[in-house]
Amino acid sequence: MRAAPVRHEPTAASAGSDSVPGSDDDAPRARRRAAPARRSPGRGQRRGVLLLAVAVLLAGVLGGAYYLFRSLTAAPDFEGAGEGDVVVQVADGDSTAAIGRTLESSGVVASVAAFLEAARQDDRILGVQPGSYQMRARMSAAAAVERLLDPEARVGQLEIRGGVQLDDTSAPDGTVAPGVLSLVSRASCARLDGAESCVSVDELRAAMAETDPAELGVPSWALDAVAAADPVRRLEGLLVPGVYEVEPGRSAVEVLQALLATSTAQLEASGIVSGAAAMGSSPYEVLVISSLVEKEGITPDMPKVARVVYNRLGAGQRLELDSTVNYPLDLQALRTTAEDRAAPGPYNSYATAGLPPTPIAAPGREAIAAALAPEPGPWFFFVRCQTDGTSCFAETFAEHTANVALARENGAF
Template identity: 40%
Template structure:
């Protein structure tokens, strides 16, 4: 009996110990869970946030280099969201928030973070105030267009444009392999496109954005690499050719063939290695404030004026710089022109189409067509 009593007490005591331990573990787990849940709940409910889609209207500018935190700070400053944390929490919950683009947005006052994220991702909320620069515009023309669209004085753009390196053009681009000195110019690097500049942007900031776009396209095309490897010329020479072809072509499909004419004359067996294009003359006239004129009204003296560094008659080689800002099509044409032995071309109709020739005899026939069309 005594032993049995002892065993019974031992068994019950052990059970009580196990029960006590289990209870302690359970309490610890419950406390931990309650703490975690309480933290999650506290985090969610302690972040200051508005509810709903907001009211009224307010414009907010998002810079190109903005982080989500930067955007949140801007939204708080504009009265859109109640706290940066509210916006960031909503952005974390929506993977698309990483795709919020730079630009100006029409938002509302006192929006929830979630509603603000949704509206920033809505294309309809973007304020469209783009400035379109067409292919083939000169830097001087670009300055005038930008000044009219933004209110920034033309002189500010001209001043900023004097230092292309400060605007993002690497010094290495101003090298030539044709024995001529490479003059530094912003011409050629102000890529034609539609831009949405933020309010208050300076002339330098706007031009830098255009240069940045040029090099983004250049990188996509592998322009510099391909002209070095396939044409064995410097990228700057190819950029000049692209600008000349852009100016001479009346229709896009002729750009590549005109580039080929340039290469055949400059680097082939053409006797004078001179281009004899008229567009360089008009570029110099624009630079110096003189009125431009059509080719058929240019005199021989004007074409061969030794005071005009951009003339292409009576001298070998290219112009000192590009003569405009070519678009992607012209870059492609100068980078990968069609194969052909053409050394002549002439515009032959009102639509701007050109006829190409290899021999003088062929060219004379094409010129007769151009005369009948009133082109020369």
């Protein structure tokens, strides 16, 4: 009987394949099962874009909040160049803040703070001078600063020079020199309520002639002489050379009062009151003599010219000065004519002895000083003998005649 075949069961070593479970051949498969899943392409980029968008949005929100805060806390300010006409006064010693307060109270700027902020941008604001300025209402602070720095904005400035008289004077060549009244009228001009406004020469002359001199502010030491003078000449010489401020919008009387107050202070500071007393003269007489000196001599010669005047007055001689003859004439020349010198009148010092009734021009500081301290000397005559205006002085008429001949030779006569 055939023996049944023996059936072999697969062993652990041979079952299923040639590889042995758990051997090194199975390691890659195990690692693949343990590795995490790989990210899909573009996922990190999308996250970066999202973060950037959030940052931009946050910056916009914060920026908007900042500007909203600034707009809520910024100083009030107008926009643009303004409207209408406003004249403001900058007082002597005003700080930038004080100027800002003036502008705010006048309706020029919306706030002092806005003006100060604009002023910080231009150091020239520190050089703004006292006086009147033509501005506009409701100006931006920056526009107000720019306008204050514009020379055209300055109004009310008046300069009187030595030798100028109250009324305009004409020369033979046709030129006209404006007098004090014309200069004051021009300085009073400004735009008010949309129109140019000035105090006219006629208004000034009427105020001078019709207002009580004491009310105008004529100093007490000049009141009697001024009251006795021709009303349209009574302020001659009392407005001395210098720079003045004329506030636009004031009446003729108010303008003259302000000018006389300033001028009187300058006159009295020169020592004219005490100096005249020391010389045995009145202050007004010294003022008249100062005006003659101003018109007759250049500065280096003024003390000698003053001495000639005092010597002639002391000797009872007529002054015989062409400047006094010229004073009331419409047309004035350096040398007067025989006809002019023969015409009678209180200002004709060839025909009338003594001083003229008023000064004949505005005397400067040097002329007043010369009248208060004339140079000692025996001179009774002088003539301009050099083309630069220098005079030659003489004690006798014979010497004077020789000096006149020299003046003719030099082309100065």
